[in-house]
Amino acid sequence: MAIFLPTEPNIHALKSILMKDFGLKSAHASEGIAALLGFGSYAAFLRLFCSSSEQPVFDVDFDNFERRTTHLGYDANSSEYLRLRYAKISWPEPIWRIFKRRDQYLKNKWFEECKSRNLPFLRISKATKYFTFEWDHMSTDSKYDGLVERSLGGDLVQTMFKNYQMITHGVDPKSYFCGSALVGEVTGLSELSARQIANVFAKLLVPGNLKSAERA
Numbered sequence: 001m002a003i004f005l006p007t008e009p010n011i012h013a014l015k016s017i018l019m020k021d022f023g024l025k026s027a028h029a030s031e032g033i034a035a036l037l038g039f040g041s042y043a044a045f046l047r048l049f050c051s052s053s054e055q056p057v058f059d060v061d062f063d064n065f066e067r068r069t070t071h072l073g074y075d076a077n078s079s080e081y082l083r084l085r086y087a088k089i090s091w092p093e094p095i096w097r098i099f100k101r102r103d104q105y106l107k108n109k110w111f112e113e114c115k116s117r118n119l120p121f122l123r124i125s126k127a128t129k130y131f132t133f134e135w136d137h138m139s140t141d142s143k144y145d146g147l148v149e150r151s152l153g154g155d156l157v158q159t160m161f162k163n164y165q166m167i168t169h170g171v172d173p174k175s176y177f178c179g180s181a182l183v184g185e186v187t188g189l190s191e192l193s194a195r196q197i198a199n200v201f202a203k204l205l206v207p208g209n210l211k212s213a214e215r216a
Helices: 008-021 028-037 043-050 061-071 077-078 082-086 104-116 141-168 191-205
Strands: 096-098 121-126 132-136 178-179 183-189
Touching: 008 082, 028 043, 028 061, 028 104, 061 077, 077 082, 077 121, 082 178, 096 104, 104 121, 121 191, 132 191, 141 178, 141 191, 183 191
Parallel strands: 096 121
Antiparallel strands: 121 132, 132 183, 178 183
16 A cells, blocks of 8 residues: 555554565564655654654655664665565555445445545445546545645646556546536546556545654
8 A cells, every 4th residue: 555554553563564475573563664655763653653643654765674683783675675575455444445436334334434534535445347436525625625626636637647647547448537626436447557546546535644743
């Protein structure tokens, strides 16, 4: 998944992977996570995390992770493997979720979770053959809705549409984009395209960015 939410369950899951699959000691895994998120030390990350908890990280820094773990004495080739492993991690608390089309109860539960974190309501619905990606901002603070609508709406939806075209060109001829920057859906997708669109659109639609904050 393209965006990392630094919640306690997600950090715990990532730390477990670093310790189990990469052989990092507990303290070194913590330092590796901080480096991956763009910080010079785990202490610096904790200072910002305590004041900006659960703000999304849009792009992790694999180079920084590799430098830090190599400096701590770990094999550089092993560190590089995280680039492949990371994309396949199933986070306990993701930025978007996949549901069966009729799972309304679980969708409602996901909506409440998004609302509690001030995240847009991003979800993929699975039908018999095709997938649909849907988004809307009714789960976010109204101030952010207004910002999207007034300042970003036109340009943002054009960017979304262009990304949709690039992802589905020659792959999903029956797909269809309908909506604005505030609410919409893309239908007739393969699972791979749906996941790619979810990741790209999440980067465009999720407010806030931990990595843009001032580093301590």
